[in-house]
Amino acid sequence: MATAKPVLCVGCTVIDFVTINESFPKEDTDRRCRDGFWQRGGNASNVSTVLRLLGADVEFFGMLSQSDGFRVLLQDLERRGIDVQHCPTTDKDPPFSSVIIVQGTGSRTIVHCNKNYPYVTWEDFSKIDLNRYGWVHFEARNANETIKMIRSVQEHNRTHNEHITISLDFETLYEQNLPMCALCDYVVFSKELANQQGWRTAQETCKELARRLESKSPCIICPWGSTGAACLDAASNGCSMVAAYSPDRIVDTLGAGDSFMAGFIYATSVMQNNLKDAVSFANRVAGHKITDYGYDHIAELQKYDKLRTG
Ligand SMILES: *[C@@H]1O[C@H](CO)[C@@H](O)[C@H](O)[C@H]1NC(C)=O
Ligand SMILES: *[C@@H]1O[C@H](CO)[C@@H](O)[C@H](O)[C@H]1NC(C)=O
Ligand SMILES: *[C@@H]1O[C@H](CO)[C@@H](O)[C@H](O)[C@H]1NC(C)=O
Ligand SMILES: *[C@@H]1O[C@H](CO)[C@@H](O)[C@H](O)[C@H]1NC(C)=O
Ligand SMILES: *[C@@H]1O[C@H](CO)[C@@H](O)[C@H](O)[C@H]1NC(C)=O
Numbered sequence: 001m002a003t004a005k006p007v008l009c010v011g012c013t014v015i016d017f018v019t020i021n022e023s024f025p026k027e028d029t030d031r032r033c034r035d036g037f038w039q040r041g042g043n044a045s046n047v048s049t050v051l052r053l054l055g056a057d058v059e060f061f062g063m064l065s066q067s068d069g070f071r072v073l074l075q076d077l078e079r080r081g082i083d084v085q086h087c088p089t090t091d092k093d094p095p096f097s098s099v100i101i102v103q104g105t106g107s108r109t110i111v112h113c114n115k116n117y118p119y120v121t122w123e124d125f126s127k128i129d130l131n132r133y134g135w136v137h138f139e140a141r142n143a144n145e146t147i148k149m150i151r152s153v154q155e156h157n158r159t160h161n162e163h164i165t166i167s168l169d170f171e172t173l174y175e176q177n178l179p180m181c182a183l184c185d186y187v188v189f190s191k192e193l194a195n196q197q198g199w200r201t202a203q204e205t206c207k208e209l210a211r212r213l214e215s216k217s218p219c220i221i222c223p224w225g226s227t228g229a230a231c232l233d234a235a236s237n238g239c240s241m242v243a244a245y246s247p248d249r250i251v252d253t254l255g256a257g258d259s260f261m262a263g264f265i266y267a268t269s270v271m272q273n274n275l276k277d278a279v280s281f282a283n284r285v286a287g288h289k290i291t292d293y294g295y296d297h298i299a300e301l302q303k304y305d306k307l308r309t310g
Pocket of ligand 5: 043139140141169170171172257258
């Protein structure tokens with residue numbers, strides 16, 4: 001398997017408090033739940049986890065907190081071999097999300113508590129030596145700062161005649177985050193955001209987004225739940241649908257999108273797959289993710305693949 005330079009994932013890491021029960025709690029009651037746990041969440045943080053489990057070298061870049069409660073997150077990052085050496089720190093309390101999973105219906109209710117936690121800035125980012133990386137992945141948020149960070153990578157690319165690929169995870173705030181798209185190589189655009197725009201299929205989404213970006217369109221990938229994912233090749237302008245990988249059981253869908261993202265980056269950067277094959281692998285990783293809780297079982301998928309391919 002080809003060796004690739006490390007992937008840098010820029011974004012958030014938060015604590016998730018997950019409660020699992022047969023039914024949803026009634027307001028103003030005091031009851032026990034069936035199961036629960038807390039774990040590290042945040043989109044870029046999750047993408048880092050899955051990339052690492054697939055076997056990639058990965059560094060996370062986001063705001064770390066010095067508060068006691070954050071220590072579990074740091075320990076988990078360290079245990080998994082995710083490099084955090086360039087992250088700035090704050091003494092503010094870390095953001096957290098409360099998640100309630102109802103087993104009866106499979107619903108998941110998520111409440112985010114951010115409390116104006118600071119986000120990494122271009123100034124923090126500019127201290128990193130970009131020579132280390134082959135790929136930089138961004139969450140689409142804090143557009144002004146993130147655009148400056150993306151421009152730094154482009155500038156590095158230009159002046160060092162090197163190939164740093166940029167991907168963007170675009171799931172919120174269409175108007176604010178749209179200007180980032182044209183600066184990236186790959187944009188993964190969520191179904192939720194597509195629905196907000198009134199786009200009814202994955203392929204329509206790729207085409208409409210590309211049309212809005214005109215000549216500067218990146219490769220666009222749009223995962224569409226159990227129907228699979230569409231992708232639009234920037235070079236040929238060809239748009240295709242790639243079938244989903246249907247798992248034999250659905251246990252935990254939290255983080256499926258992040259697993260898709262990591263699968264795509266891994267297949268493109270490490271396995272050197274073409275666009276469609278990379279999307280297919282991303283579907284496979286996401287499909288496998290939901291067969292169990294958390295992410296650890298994704299490493300099995302890789303072992304199985306290595307056995308099968310010799
Ligand atoms: C969990 O579900 C059980 C069974 O439906 C119910 O009796 C209990 O009150 C629920 N707990 C919460 C916190 O809602
Ligand atoms: C990240 O992964 C955790 C653990 O599976 C999950 O609880 C969370 O919903 C995922 N996504 C985000 C945005 O945190
Ligand atoms: C982002 O930049 C634009 C244009 O320079 C400015 O109008 C806007 O207020 C900025 N937004 C934030 C959140 O700083
Ligand atoms: C970086 O450079 C490579 C090779 O010249 C190019 O393919 C890629 O699109 C560039 N990426 C960005 C984000 O400018
Ligand atoms: C993080 O991922 C979740 C689940 O895919 C999504 O709902 C949320 O909007 C994402 N956050 C950002 C900032 O993209």
